[in-house]
Amino acid sequence: MSATMASTMPKHDGNRPLAQNITDPHAHAAAKRVVVGYGFWIFLISDIIMFAAFFATYAVLTDATAGGPRGRDLFELHTVAIETACLLTSSLFCGLAGIGAQYGNRRLFHCAMVATFVLGATFLGLEIHEFTGLIEAGAGPDRSAFLSAFFALIGCHGLHVTAGLLWLLTMMAQVVAKGFRDDVLRRILCFGLFWHTLDIIWVALFSLVYLVGISQ
Amino acid sequence: MNLHGMSADASPHDDVAPGDEHDAGGIRKAVTGYLIGFALATLLSVMSFYIARSTLVWAPSIPIALSVLAIAQMGVHLVFFLHITSGPDNVNNVLALAFGLLIVMLLVFGSLWIMTHLNHSMLPMDEIINRQR
Numbered sequence: 001m002s003a004t005m006a007s008t009m010p011k012h013d014g015n016r017p018l019a020q021n022i023t024d025p026h027a028h029a030a031a032k033r034v035v036v037g038y039g040f041w042i043f044l045i046s047d048i049i050m051f052a053a054f055f056a057t058y059a060v061l062t063d064a065t066a067g068g069p070r071g072r073d074l075f076e077l078h079t080v081a082i083e084t085a086c087l088l089t090s091s092l093f094c095g096l097a098g099i100g101a102q103y104g105n106r107r108l109f110h111c112a113m114v115a116t117f118v119l120g121a122t123f124l125g126l127e128i129h130e131f132t133g134l135i136e137a138g139a140g141p142d143r144s145a146f147l148s149a150f151f152a153l154i155g156c157h158g159l160h161v162t163a164g165l166l167w168l169l170t171m172m173a174q175v176v177a178k179g180f181r182d183d184v185l186r187r188i189l190c191f192g193l194f195w196h197t198l199d200i201i202w203v204a205l206f207s208l209v210y211l212v213g214i215s216q
Numbered sequence: 217m218n219l220h221g222m223s224a225d226a227s228p229h230d231d232v233a234p235g236d237e238h239d240a241g242g243i244r245k246a247v248t249g250y251l252i253g254f255a256l257a258t259l260l261s262v263m264s265f266y267i268a269r270s271t272l273v274w275a276p277s278i279p280i281a282l283s284v285l286a287i288a289q290m291g292v293h294l295v296f297f298l299h300i301t302s303g304p305d306n307v308n309n310v311l312a313l314a315f316g317l318l319i320v321m322l323l324v325f326g327s328l329w330i331m332t333h334l335n336h337s338m339l340p341m342d343e344i345i346n347r348q349r
Contacts, residue, residue, distance in 0.1 A: 030230065030231055031230070031233075033233050033236070034230070034231050034232065034233045036233070037233025037234050037235060037236065038231075038233060038234065038308060038309065038312075040234075041234040041309055041312055041313075042312055045312055045313060045315070045316035046316075048316055048320060049316060049319050049320055049323065052319070052320040052323045052324055053323055055324060056323050056324045056326075056327035056328065057327070059324065059327070059328055060327055060328060060331040077265065077268070077269070081265055084261055084265075085261075088254070088257055088258060088261065089254075091254075091257075091293070091297055092250055092251075092253075092254045095250040095253075095297055096247065096250060098235070099243060099246045099247060099250075102246075103243050105243070189233060189235050189236070192235050193234060193235045193298065196235075196293060196297045196298050197298075199293060199297070200290050200293045200294070203261075203286050203289045203290050203293065204286055204290070206261075206264075207264050207282045207283070207285065207286035207289075208279075208282065208283065208286060211264055211265065211267075211268035211282050212268075212278070212279045212282055214268060214269070215268045215269070215275070215278045215279070215282075216279070
């Protein structure tokens with residue numbers, strides 16, 4: 001028994017830790033692209049946690065309408081459907097822009113970035129149109145706790161999209177001015193992560209704010 | 217094919233940045249991945265919009281059905297757009313996401329749980345005003 005154990009177990013002299021990286025002189029630090037991407041991933045997750053706080057506030061206050069209109073009286077589903085289509089398609093083009101950058105294809109990168117910008121700007125325009133319509137109808141953020149929470153939650157996402165659009169134009173300008181340098185490519189990676197995350201947050205918003213709101 | 221921005225001497229056991237694919241397998245395969253994700257996400261979105269207005273699903277369970285579809289669509293986005301996988305090169309990214317999800321769940325369900333209990337045990341507003349007189 002002990003003889004077979006000894007032959008199958010890996011040899012270990014007891015003075016060195018089993019984990020390789022601790023003593024391995026050839027273990028190397030992660031590539032800068034991995035470190036930057038991971039750091040930005042941590043930021044995005046904390047951003048998601050902030051959205052969760054706004055979302056929890058909204059969920060708690062959905063019935064606090066102070067005698068005012070409820071979600072099903074206010075939400076227009078066809079606007080939300082067009083907004084969803086815009087953001088989802090822009091996410092696809094953002095991914096294509098990322099592929100264009102990775103393979104050094106300038107034409108694919110710029111065309112896809114322009115498409116992403118147009119679709120993102122359309123989304124933002126529809127959201128501003130929706131907000132001004134609500135405020136003109138007397139259902140502004142000062143009407144009830146429900147509407148305050150609604151404007152805070154959706155408005156926060158809209159601000160993120162605005163920042164994303166500015167970032168998008170910056171990246172296009174940097175590619176024109178500096179080309180696909182390593183640092184520019186890292187920024188494009190982070191921008192892609194940001195834009196896809198905004199789309200993921202929008203999935204939660206259109207499903208659980210608008211669609212649940214209209215079906216209740 | 218040599219990818220821009222990815223270190224050439226990366227060994228197969230290295231971590232991969234979130235959003236990057238370890239083995240992209242050429243431009244055509246990468247684009248196909250995005251198109252599959254886009255088709256699945258569109259399908260799930262259309263189902264959500266359809267279910268919200270139809271009588272296909274028993275009315276009181278519509279919020280549950282919409283939540284399930286939303287979580288499925290977020291999963292599609294994570295896998296096909298952000299390339300978060302269960303592979304060993306993605307452990308760091310998955311663990312950070314898992315921790316984030318834990319905090320999100322605590323925040324949302326904790327708030328709802330506590331606030332419904334508070335609402336339940338609070339006096340009606342007119343009764344509070346009566347007692348303060």
